[in-house]
Amino acid sequence: MNLALVFEQLLNGVQFGVMLFLMAAGLTLVFGIMNLVNLAHGSLYMVGAYLAVSAIQWTGNYLLGVLLGLAGTLLVGMLVEVVALRTLYERDHLDQVLATFGLILFFNELVAMIWGRTALYTELPSWLEGHIEIFSGSRYPLYRALVIAVGLGVALGLWYVVTRTRLGMLIRAGASNRTMVAALGVNIRLLYTVVFGFGAALAGLAGLMSGPIYAVQPGMGELILIQVFVVIVIGGIGSIRGAFVGALVVGIVDTLGRAFLKPLLGTVLSPTAAEAAGPALASMLIYLLMAVVLALRPEGLFPSRGT
């Protein structure tokens, strides 16, 4: 285990972390403002990935395809909000969980009908292939570095929008007291649709960036969704800052666990025992982390102060 390898896995962890953040930001905003538990957030991630794959093939241009995919996911998200979710804001969490569970079944099967069940892989344009040298002897794939940069850029932009703009002010006000915001004459319905579409576009962005790294297939959204739940529970539901910290922690812990837990266990256990326990423990690691955080701080690391 040399230092360059550890560094590379650490970067992979950050890369996974920023993708988790893109998902978590939308989910936590939707929960914080509309008090809606949206299990179908993972479906938007999947829709983003598929739309981008198709749009890239159709236009033959990577950037154009990415933009079309993003716009498409934004539209799908707003459509879902207007058609299905709007009636659920006043319902309890149980109804929301069940209805959005229905949405997942629908989207997974719809995608399988249109694109088939086999996994798709996105081809990277030549200018995104290759490696960059971070310090001598450490080469890192350019695309993954770009993902990190985009993720951090979005985080920065989100921070700016939420803390420095009028829209952000409305979002924060909506999160702490919805009724009051509506009473002050803000079109809260429109605000909801905008926030939901915005969250959907972020999920779509995460999905379409995941295309060249992981497989694009039906059900891909749920795999990441459950990890995103862990992120926002650790970070504190409704808090974007918490989502950012939680996402990086979960991304790094998960990636390092998968890479190094088996060899580490091998130094204390017999090789066969490490072979068996390593992968199991690695995939359970983030859930253990969440249980520990919740046992110590039931509201997460950064509890939001809204009602």
Place this chain on the structure above:
Amino acid sequence: MPGRARILLWSAVIALLILLPPVAEALKQTFYIDLLRRVMIFAIAAASLNLILGYGGMISFGHAAYLGIGAYAVGILAFHGVDSGWMQWGTAIAASAVVAAVIGAVSIRTSGIYFIMITLAFTQMLYYLGMSLEVYGRDDGMRIKTHSQFWGLIDLADPVSFYYLVLALMLASLYLVHRLANSRFGMVLRAAKSNEARSRAIGFSPYLYRLAAFVIAGALCGLAGALLANHTAYISPDFMHWTRSGEIMFMVILGGIATTAGPLFGAFTLLVLETLLAGWTEHWQVYLGPLLILSVIFFRRGLAGILPGARDA
């Protein structure tokens, strides 16, 4: 007379369930014995969830965990040559209770959305554990060669005997949950659901009551898992997949939350609907999904809510 209507309804349901095997065999449609047996096994799982979800207000999104633990207890013991049903089912129930105690002890400290997510996460952990058990087939699962043995008292390899055993156990489970929900214990549980602050004020600390209900529900669902393993003669981590938890939850809601018969109606409707849709089109989930959404939006009281006298709350 809601009381009389209820007795009539129950008699009709039980009579139909008892008469099904001979009729199905006479018509050479043994497929229906299998289907109904599966429905009743899931009715037990749904009834156990109904205890904590319906009466206790604890939205557990990880109830499939106990289904999996029960099934794996049977499968693992059978793999190592322990065929005794008493041992297998006893282990299934005990192991589920222990795991439920651990999960419950952590989860019940939280509430609302945190509770939903943490129960989901724990089940996901067990799912990945099942996926990585090399000896027991990993993600492929494994076949169980022999059914649970009960000193020759009953032969589970015979579909009809097994059917009647499941029927008896299901009726017992529904009755158990009904009695629990209407006992002093159940009253405290329901009081804590409707107003936690008030039930604290009159001197009850809900935590232990909730934990006890959580453990009982886990144990009962463990039994359903043991039955399911015998039903399919097969175990796989898919028993613990989170969509399975969603299905069980949906059965409770569809049938009528916090009603005695709800879990049976819910399990029946959902599984029969799935079977029908799956026989009609490969892409049945495209239709099932919107049906779920519509039923949540427009059909809030569940099936038991529209039947006269079936509602006992």
